Amino acid sequence: MGVLMMDTSCDRVGEFRGVAGPYWSLRPIGGGTEWQAEPEQVRPVDPIERLHAETARANARSRGEWL
Known part of the structure; x- marks a missing residue:
């Protein structure tokens, strides 16, 4: 990841x-279309946000939604 x-x-x-x-290109965790973000509007995730994102990714993968 x-x-x-x-x-x-x-x-x-x-x-x-x-x-x-x-701009910075970001891609959704579960896959999908990238989007553009202004660098000053972007920051590293905190530990809780990371856990939430990794759980969402695992759930999408188990449903066959993630390539």
């Missing part, structure tokens, strides 16, 4: 995927 980040502008946790111009 890559570095998990919290996009505070939309209250979403995503995996950091890289830089796209002035």
Whole structure:
């Protein structure tokens, strides 16, 4: 799993995927379409957010939703 980040502008946790111009690309934990976030709106997840994200990923995987 890559570095998990919290996009505070939309209250979403995503995996950091890289830089796209002035934005950072984040990917949903369970898979899906990447979104762009302004770097100043992104911070590392705290331990509780990490646990929640990892649990959501495991649940999506068990349901066959994660590739």
